[in-house]
Structure formats: structure tokens, C-alpha cells
Amino acid sequence: MQEEIILSGFGGQGVLFAGMVLAYAGMDSGKNVTWIPSYGPEMRGGTAHVTVIVADGEIGSPVIRRPSAALVLNNPSMEKYELLVREGGALVYNSSLISSPPRRTDIRYAAVPASDIAAELGSVKMANIVALGALVATTGVLPLDALVQALRAHLPESKRQLFEPNVQALQRGAELAVPSA
Numbered sequence: 001m002q003e004e005i006i007l008s009g010f011g012g013q014g015v016l017f018a019g020m021v022l023a024y025a026g027m028d029s030g031k032n033v034t035w036i037p038s039y040g041p042e043m044r045g046g047t048a049h050v051t052v053i054v055a056d057g058e059i060g061s062p063v064i065r066r067p068s069a070a071l072v073l074n075n076p077s078m079e080k081y082e083l084l085v086r087e088g089g090a091l092v093y094n095s096s097l098i099s100s101p102p103r104r105t106d107i108r109y110a111a112v113p114a115s116d117i118a119a120e121l122g123s124v125k126m127a128n129i130v131a132l133g134a135l136v137a138t139t140g141v142l143p144l145d146a147l148v149q150a151l152r153a154h155l156p157e158s159k160r161q162l163f164e165p166n167v168q169a170l171q172r173g174a175e176l177a178v179p180s181a
Helices: 015-028 075-081 114-120 124-139 144-154 157-176
Strands: 002-010 032-039 047-055 069-072 090-094 108-112
Touching: 002 015, 002 075, 002 124, 015 032, 015 047, 015 124, 015 144, 047 075, 069 075, 069 124, 090 124, 108 124, 114 124, 114 157, 124 144, 124 157, 144 157
Parallel strands: 002 069, 069 090, 090 108
Antiparallel strands: 002 047, 032 047
16 A cells, blocks of 8 residues: 655645644554655745655655645645546545535545634634545545544644644544545
């Protein structure tokens, strides 16, 4: 198994953190992992994305040209990465913010109102984690519990109070991920 995943959104939406949680979960599960962040000089408000590869075997290159899955949190990311997902892959998108409908018929989609769910849970800043839960449920790259354990093990002490809300966000996203064909 080798999943090549791109997570993308505006700077400040937490895509780098979501990718880091996914990477830690993979490493802690004994998988080989790469995590490569990329963001413009603006950071907040500019575009940010991270590539994560989770594999059972060796990873030949950390560069992803045709991801097997993408998680997108805004319209510019949808426009860019929907076209790059390989045939048969999956795209999870934040339907709270993305107005353009999916265009392809050869990939699976999971529309998750991540921002709305995060707001219900108390902070729109958790939309990234809601979407991450949906991504894991849609792709099966790792069990949801592996992400919970990664949060438990790697969340900084200064952010410990966010552990339970983030677990709730992961679970809600996973529950709502109903991929379309």
C-alpha cells in the first residue's frame, strides 16, 4: 500500500497541521512516511499545501505528481488539485466553502461541510481536522484511532486542552464522509 495525498487550502486553515497529524499517525503505525509542506510568502490568506505519502514499503520519491487522494479546503485548491487526482482516486472537499461542483466522473468525492461542523463544535479552526477525519474514512489510509493516538502523543503541552475537541472533529468528519462514485 502506498497512498500519495495532497492537503491544500488557504494559509491559516491548518492544512500543514492536518498533514503533520497524518504523517505522525503513519510513523507511529510503523509505516514509511514523507511530509513536505509548501506555502507562499503570505502564509495567512495565501495558498498552502502539504504532500504526505504513507506506505508499507520504501518510498522512492517524496514528489507527488498524480496523488491518489486530495483534501481541499477552498475553491482555488479544488480547481488545482481535482484535475491532478489519479483515476480511481478520492477527493475530500470542504463543501462549506467550495461552491464549484465536482467535474470528474472517474474519482470518488466526499463533500463534507467541514467549516460548519467545526463551528458547531466550537471553533471553525478545526475544519482541517474534520476534513482529515473524512479523508481517512474515505481512503482507509490509516484507522481513525491511529490519528487519535498521534494527537495524544504529539499535541504540544500548550495545546493539550484541544485534544478532546480535535478527537470529536475527527470522529464527526469520519461519520459524514460518504464518498460518491
